[in-house]
Amino acid sequence: MKIDRRSFLAFVFGGAAGTALSPLPWKLTDDISIWTQNWPWTPVPPKGETTYVASTCTLCPGGCGIRVRRVEDRVVKIEGRSDHPVNRGGICPLGAAGVQLLYSPWRVRQPLKKVDGRFVPVSWDQAIGEIAGELRELREAGAPEAVAWIAETDRGTTAELIRRFLTVYGSPNFIRTPSAQDAWETALYLTQGQRATAGFDLERVSFLLSLGSGLLEGWGAPPFVFRACGALQDRNGRFVQLEPRLSKTAAKAHQWLPLQPGTEGTLAFGLIHVILKEGLERKPFVATRTAGLEDLKRNALREAFAPEAVAQATGLEAKTVVELARAFAAAERPLAVCGRGAGRVPGGLQETLAVHFLNALVGSVNVEGGVIAVPEPEYIRWPEPEMDAVASQGMQTPRVDGAGSERYPLARYLLNRLPEALLQGEKPAVRILFVSGGNPLYSLPDSERTAKAFSRIPLLVSLSPFLDETAAAAHYVLPAPTYLERWEDVPGAAGFPKPLIGLVRPVVAPRLATMPTGDVVIRLAQRLGGTLRAAFPWESHEVCLRQTLAAAWEPLRKNGFVLDESFRPQPFETASRKFEFGNAELKPLAEFRPHPAPGDPGVFKLTLVPYDSLRLTAALGTPPFLVKALESEILWKNDIRVEIHPQTARDLGLADGADARLITPRGEARVKLYLTEGIRPGLVGMARGLGRGAHDRYLAGKGASANRLLAAVEDSSGFEAGWGIRARLERA
Amino acid sequence: MEEPKSSAPSSRSESETDEKGDGAGAAIILFFILGLAASLLVGWIAFPALLYSEKRQPVDFNHALHNEIVDHGCASCHFFREDGSFSGAPKLAQCIECHREANSDDPEEIRFVEEYVKPGREVPWLVYARQPDCVFFSHAAHVRMGGIDCAVCHGPIGESTSLKPYQVNRITGYSRDIWGWNIAGIKRNTWDRMKMDDCAECHAQARVPGGSVQTQKDGCFVCHK
Numbered sequence A: 001m002k003i004d005r006r007s008f009l010a011f012v013f014g015g016a017a018g019t020a021l022s023p024l025p026w027k028l029t030d031d032i033s034i035w036t037q038n039w040p041w042t043p044v045p046p047k048g049e050t051t052y053v054a055s056t057c058t059l060c061p062g063g064c065g066i067r068v069r070r071v072e073d074r075v076v077k078i079e080g081r082s083d084h085p086v087n088r089g090g091i092c093p094l095g096a097a098g099v100q101l102l103y104s105p106w107r108v109r110q111p112l113k114k115v116d117g118r119f120v121p122v123s124w125d126q127a128i129g130e131i132a133g134e135l136r137e138l139r140e141a142g143a144p145e146a147v148a149w150i151a152e153t154d155r156g157t158t159a160e161l162i163r164r165f166l167t168v169y170g171s172p173n174f175i176r177t178p179s180a181q182d183a184w185e186t187a188l189y190l191t192q193g194q195r196a197t198a199g200f201d202l203e204r205v206s207f208l209l210s211l212g213s214g215l216l217e218g219w220g221a222p223p224f225v226f227r228a229c230g231a232l233q234d235r236n237g238r239f240v241q242l243e244p245r246l247s248k249t250a251a252k253a254h255q256w257l258p259l260q261p262g263t264e265g266t267l268a269f270g271l272i273h274v275i276l277k278e279g280l281e282r283k284p285f286v287a288t289r290t291a292g293l294e295d296l297k298r299n300a301l302r303e304a305f306a307p308e309a310v311a312q313a314t315g316l317e318a319k320t321v322v323e324l325a326r327a328f329a330a331a332e333r334p335l336a337v338c339g340r341g342a343g344r345v346p347g348g349l350q351e352t353l354a355v356h357f358l359n360a361l362v363g364s365v366n367v368e369g370g371v372i373a374v375p376e377p378e379y380i381r382w383p384e385p386e387m388d389a390v391a392s393q394g395m396q397t398p399r400v401d402g403a404g405s406e407r408y409p410l411a412r413y414l415l416n417r418l419p420e421a422l423l424q425g426e427k428p429a430v431r432i433l434f435v436s437g438g439n440p441l442y443s444l445p446d447s448e449r450t451a452k453a454f455s456r457i458p459l460l461v462s463l464s465p466f467l468d469e470t471a472a473a474a475h476y477v478l479p480a481p482t483y484l485e486r487w488e489d490v491p492g493a494a495g496f497p498k499p500l501i502g503l504v505r506p507v508v509a510p511r512l513a514t515m516p517t518g519d520v521v522i523r524l525a526q527r528l529g530g531t532l533r534a535a536f537p538w539e540s541h542e543v544c545l546r547q548t549l550a551a552a553w554e555p556l557r558k559n560g561f562v563l564d565e566s567f568r569p570q571p572f573e574t575a576s577r578k579f580e581f582g583n584a585e586l587k588p589l590a591e592f593r594p595h596p597a598p599g600d601p602g603v604f605k606l607t608l609v610p611y612d613s614l615r616l617t618a619a620l621g622t623p624p625f626l627v628k629a630l631e632s633e634i635l636w637k638n639d640i641r642v643e644i645h646p647q648t649a650r651d652l653g654l655a656d657g658a659d660a661r662l663i664t665p666r667g668e669a670r671v672k673l674y675l676t677e678g679i680r681p682g683l684v685g686m687a688r689g690l691g692r693g694a695h696d697r698y699l700a701g702k703g704a705s706a707n708r709l710l711a712a713v714e715d716s717s718g719f720e721a722g723w724g725i726r727a728r729l730e731r732a
Numbered sequence B: 001m002e003e004p005k006s007s008a009p010s011s012r013s014e015s016e017t018d019e020k021g022d023g024a025g026a027a028i029i030l031f032f033i034l035g036l037a038a039s040l041l042v043g044w045i046a047f048p049a050l051l052y053s054e055k056r057q058p059v060d061f062n063h064a065l066h067n068e069i070v071d072h073g074c075a076s077c078h079f080f081r082e083d084g085s086f087s088g089a090p091k092l093a094q095c096i097e098c099h100r101e102a103n104s105d106d107p108e109e110i111r112f113v114e115e116y117v118k119p120g121r122e123v124p125w126l127v128y129a130r131q132p133d134c135v136f137f138s139h140a141a142h143v144r145m146g147g148i149d150c151a152v153c154h155g156p157i158g159e160s161t162s163l164k165p166y167q168v169n170r171i172t173g174y175s176r177d178i179w180g181w182n183i184a185g186i187k188r189n190t191w192d193r194m195k196m197d198d199c200a201e202c203h204a205q206a207r208v209p210g211g212s213v214q215t216q217k218d219g220c221f222v223c224h225k
């Protein structure tokens, strides 16, 4: 017997057959697939005991309750708290991706000081000491009002600590980051005499009329609004979206009416016109609980708001306007809301007032299913601080942003006016500026001018967890812990119709050498000594928080939030004790004036309208998960895509996907085109939130920022009222 | 190029083949069988022997003995925490409740006290039932809500007097108990295997809800969250 090639082959075949009949290939395949799941670079949660910590999310003003899952002391997941009144188990994509902000490699690890244009790490002691030194010098020079502080919110103990610090130091310049609430709060104050935030009882509405609000794109507390909109559809309610482009909200609405941008206020008055003319207002409410209807009539019944004129301005049909007004007035529980997109820009006060009047006419104010004035919480009752002569004198000076002045008597904060103020005079009005929220260098319109204005400030201090645009331009960066590493009280949730206090608690020990903003304030006060030290008897923000909340602390700590279940809307506090359509303060605002987009329509034939997307957050920075989830209609590789109507593209001779230069009176950006019939012809839709600075590798260098192309537009009350700018597109 | 050379003998080889036909055929069959036998041996015996390495548990625990003493059966040591999560293998703190000192002169117990209790070291128990990280498993859902006995999945381990050896798969790092001790994957008892198919079998029988809305098939997301 000879062993030749054939016998060898026979052996191989036998081997193959035998192998196939043995478990080896099948078992091996299975094992190898499991092995691939266990490669060391595959991210898996660590092994260990799982625990949950209840806290509150502060990534947007939504104030959702969250349940953070930890394995040992590593955060692995953030879920919505199912027993929380705002989100009831829901969570938005940003909130769910919050873990990535905690563990982001781009966080600031220790205090930084800019030396010769570059950041060098310094100790907390040195940073606080040096900044306190500058503060002392300025105060001794008798100019304490030249200090300003920009904070995310004006509520809660951190904001109150900052305000107290400025007061005792001698500066009236506490500035809150702008939002649609600015206009709503002012509208409530003017018509109802109530110092309150606007809550919207969306869960009980039967006809929801949204004038450009991105109800599914970050407006209010997203999980609350999502649930309410879903429930509205289940109840066979009606939901109409008025917006120039087919946003996600418009796509989900029963009716999308693509009106010309910037004509929302005109339309509101057009609806009021029809309602008044046809006598459709809710008579019992209007007759017994309102005053000054004559003033409204005088304005709204003008020809300018007759259906034909409104149709002309808004681009809708006159018939549509009339039908909409009738349907709205006839609905059981109608409610109109405004605040464009996510509501991060105030919008004009007159526009908000128009929407508020519309609600009052149909009786949807301070009732179930209406706009509800939610009082500002009053748990912070500290003894009046003692002030020295310098402080008293400083507090007498007018605010640098003009809020509360003779010219802008209604506004409380006008961050949008700060760049203008800074650019005036030989020396800027602000010598030391602290920024603990809002990232103004990115989120204010007209970025270039804003940057120029801020660069005049001799000492800019940023208190941010990240090296965002404002921090990058600062002289000192004092890293703040993220919301998963600190204590914080969160009074109220955006647009939520009941008073609520949420508690943020440390889920993990601070990862880096950070300090909560409240503690920075206390440390600065202690360094400055005198009345300042005396005004801050607490050794830390945490101690301050516990003592301030006093009896409320334990329930809050245990439950994570305190909800005033029994809350009922309060009576109006105006002189007439009624809702006022007209009064002395409202008089200058009576005649409605829309704000045209800045720019010469002859040179700039198109109009750029920025829009918000739930996956892009303007101020804070977007976590990598969300950047990855961006639609190709927004981001194509590293280019931002702008929406234009195919007809507009044809007129310009541009095709889908073409590279173009988007030029406005303020700047220019490289964009790619996205052709869609979901936008009115003549407009260019551009997402906010891209074109970020170099601080985050996942986010930087992608697309362009809409704010670089926009101009600041101020209404007669000082609020930012811009909604777009004239623009043109050129082939790149 | 070698064509001419080989073409000449080719006619001859044909006749040779004929002549030696039986012998060559037998050789082929023989080698086929040899190959078959060898690979079967490798596949069924050598491969499993090589695939798994055997480890002993750090302490040889006697389940039967403990089970007689405690009041609440398995749940005495393997209990649900207050929040509903399952404690799994006991932590040293639980053992210490009874074993601060050795309670007998059993050498294994004395070693346990010396090596773990006194220095306060956690016992690195080897978990037979550890599943990959991509699997979400809730004891509460199965035991409390589904009313399933421990033994349905874990077998009569509570009656054993000695811990069985722990064999670890060298490729995956998981226990042999997941695939099952039968290398062919055949099982006789519900607790013989813990692969996905075994979970699915029971889920299908019990009509566990949570099927995919999109595919109308069984719910992947029930376990793979």
Ligand code: SF4
Residues within 6 Å of the ligand: A057, A058, A059, A060, A061, A062, A063, A064, A087, A091, A092, A093, A094, A095, A096, A221, A222, A223
């Ligand atoms: S909606 Fe706002 S508060 Fe709620 S989870 Fe999302 S980011 Fe957080």
